[in-house]
Amino acid sequence: MSEALLRATGLSLAFGGVKAADGIDLDVMKGEFLAIIGPNGAGKTTFINMTTGYLKPNAGEITYDGRRITGMSPRAIVKLGIARSFQLPQLFLEHTVEQNVALAVASRHGIWSPLVPLLRPGYREEARDLLARFGLSAIADSRADALNEGARKLADIAMAVALKPRLLLMDEPTSGVAASEKMLIVETLVNVLRDAKVTAVFVEHDMDVVERFADRVAVWSQGRIAALGPPGQVLADPAVQREVIGIERHATPPGAPHA
Amino acid sequence: MKRYEPILGLLLAAALVAAAIAAPWLRFVLTIALAKGIAVLGILLLLRAGQVSFGHALYIGFGAYTVAFLAPRFNDGVLVLLAAAAGAGLLGLVVGLFVTRYRQIFFGMLNLAMCMVFYSLLEKLYHFTKGSDGIRVEIMPIAGQALDRVTYEWTVFGIALGLAFVLGFLLRMYLASPMGEALAGIKTRETRLEFMGVPARGILLSAYVISAIVGGLGGALIAMTSRHVTPLLSYWTASGELVFIAILGGAGGVLGPFLGAAAYELVRVYAAASFADAWQMILGTVLLLVILFAPGGLWGMAARVLGGRGR
Numbered sequence: 395m396s397e398a399l400l401r402a403t404g405l406s407l408a409f410g411g412v413k414a415a416d417g418i419d420l421d422v423m424k425g426e427f428l429a430i431i432g433p434n435g436a437g438k439t440t441f442i443n444m445t446t447g448y449l450k451p452n453a454g455e456i457t458y459d460g461r462r463i464t465g466m467s468p469r470a471i472v473k474l475g476i477a478r479s480f481q482l483p484q485l486f487l488e489h490t491v492e493q494n495v496a497l498a499v500a501s502r503h504g505i506w507s508p509l510v511p512l513l514r515p516g517y518r519e520e521a522r523d524l525l526a527r528f529g530l531s532a533i534a535d536s537r538a539d540a541l542n543e544g545a546r547k548l549a550d551i552a553m554a555v556a557l558k559p560r561l562l563l564m565d566e567p568t569s570g571v572a573a574s575e576k577m578l579i580v581e582t583l584v585n586v587l588r589d590a591k592v593t594a595v596f597v598e599h600d601m602d603v604v605e606r607f608a609d610r611v612a613v614w615s616q617g618r619i620a621a622l623g624p625p626g627q628v629l630a631d632p633a634v635q636r637e638v639i640g641i642e643r644h645a646t647p648p649g650a651p652h653a
Numbered sequence: 654m655k656r657y658e659p660i661l662g663l664l665l666a667a668a669l670v671a672a673a674i675a676a677p678w679l680r681f682v683l684t685i686a687l688a689k690g691i692a693v694l695g696i697l698l699l700l701r702a703g704q705v706s707f708g709h710a711l712y713i714g715f716g717a718y719t720v721a722f723l724a725p726r727f728n729d730g731v732l733v734l735l736a737a738a739a740g741a742g743l744l745g746l747v748v749g750l751f752v753t754r755y756r757q758i759f760f761g762m763l764n765l766a767m768c769m770v771f772y773s774l775l776e777k778l779y780h781f782t783k784g785s786d787g788i789r790v791e792i793m794p795i796a797g798q799a800l801d802r803v804t805y806e807w808t809v810f811g812i813a814l815g816l817a818f819v820l821g822f823l824l825r826m827y828l829a830s831p832m833g834e835a836l837a838g839i840k841t842r843e844t845r846l847e848f849m850g851v852p853a854r855g856i857l858l859s860a861y862v863i864s865a866i867v868g869g870l871g872g873a874l875i876a877m878t879s880r881h882v883t884p885l886l887s888y889w890t891a892s893g894e895l896v897f898i899a900i901l902g903g904a905g906g907v908l909g910p911f912l913g914a915a916a917y918e919l920v921r922v923y924a925a926a927s928f929a930d931a932w933q934m935i936l937g938t939v940l941l942l943v944i945l946f947a948p949g950g951l952w953g954m955a956a957r958v959l960g961g962r963g964r
Contacts, residue, residue: 513829
């Protein structure tokens with residue numbers, strides 16, 4: 395964990411009068427799992443959206459592997475090795491789960507092959523293999539619009555992993571997943587990512603998940619990073635407990651809208 | 654269901670050939686139906702992406718006028734067909750660069766606008782196009798062979814049938830390819846494509862160019878069959894007709910456009926012959942019944958009979 399893979403300096407973005415990012419400085423180290431926590435509206439998703447090119451910051455810059463990516467298109471950023479998953483799963487609803495993942499596999503090799511089937515042996519095996527690792531083999535042939543929330547979430551992440559990113563940004567990977575399955579799912583996910591040596595940033599509301607899987611935690615508050623450090627230290631901080639975790643544990647209704 | 658597609662295609666082709674032999678006057682109707690079916694393949698592609706073009710008669714008209722203009726110079730059916738396809742493809746690229754920036758109703762209406770501009774040009778540039786009088790297309794040699802009228806008509810019928818097969822086959826492969834599946838992804842989650850590094854607009858544009866090429870081919874075949882072109886080929890109702898056929902036939906598979914076009918032309922001919930004043934009402938009723946009771950179109954109905962989904 396020596397050098398930074400992603401570096402944000404002085405990132406700022408305001409929506410009208412609301413500062414969704416107000417001078418964010420953050421280094422994401424190679425190979426680490428960084429959790430982002432904080433109340434709704436603190437700007438966690440905005441950070442992911444800026445990093446993946448969906449939003450352009452008003453000020454500041456983002457470098458990835460030493461290269462400035464601020465203002466690049468989502469497509470160009472993906473090509474550099476940054477993938478994301480979504481808080482609300484973004485699946486191709488009329489395709490099967492297998493086709494969804496196979497499309498992600500195909501996109502890596504260049505999508506421009508008009509006369510060879512998507513589910514050709516190579517792509518199909520890779521998709522099947524990934525689905526097996528995510529425990530989704532049983533629903534590989536189901537249409538994406540027929541899945542429950544937890545399965546959609548996992549399929550969404552599997553699509554991002556299929557892009558073979560070096561950096562994966564996950565927006566609330568466990569929201570909507572049943573509490574009983576949550577730990578198992580994260581465990582699976584972490585194993586997949588560690589095997590593939592992927593650096594991961596994930597927005598998370600469940601402190602048990604954060605404590606168990608994050609190498610470091612960044613606490614977001616009103617567009618700023620209020621605290622940053624190992625989970626044991628950050629989560630034990632009385633100020634963080636009072637202002638962030640208290641809110642997380644008591645005041646956030648599940649599935650509340652999120653900026 | 655997909656397995657049966659080639660067999661059903663062959664059966665449909667056999668039925669068309671049998672009908673054309675049994676009733677020679679049907680040969681004309683069926684060649685037109687095949688030509689329209691080929692053009693509707695393009696509508697089907699765009700429907701996969703969730704987009705409806707109300708202006709694809711632009712490419713029909715372009716292909717048809719290409720034949721009318723070039724037939725006297727090239728004096729060969731194969732060459733004019735190739736020219737119509739290439740020209741329509743280029744036109745599709747130019748128009749597509751613009752219209753693929755838009756989606757849904759804007760996409761549909763912009764296509765309609767382009768089509769009507771072209772229609773107006775055909776009407777007003779009398780010096781070149783002879784306006785609404787149109788241009789007559791003479792019987793031309795095909796692949797260097799000078800043909801009498803009946804042989805010529807059979808040959809054009811054969812070319813239309815052959816093209817329908819080849820294009821249907823190619824587009825069927827295309828739709829199952831990464832490009833084709835990404836095209837269908839535009840319908841449900843276009844932004845996800847971008848986050849996978851796939852240029853959604855490029856995917857739609859390539860489909861649009863293909864749709865223009867098949868539109869041009871369809872138009873060229875119509876011109877070679879009816880042997881008279883008028884601006885009405887590009888009128889907005891002609892664009893609507895293509896969408897009508899696509900819905901009637903069903904967008905689930907490449908046979909849909911041909912089932913739809915054959916049914917459309919036959920209903921039209923028989924309804925016009927039997928109820929001269931009411932044939933549009935009969936066509937409208939048929940479409941209503943299809944939308945209400947068979948949303949997958951004729952192809953969807955066939956798929957259900959054979960036990961499978963239309964897609």
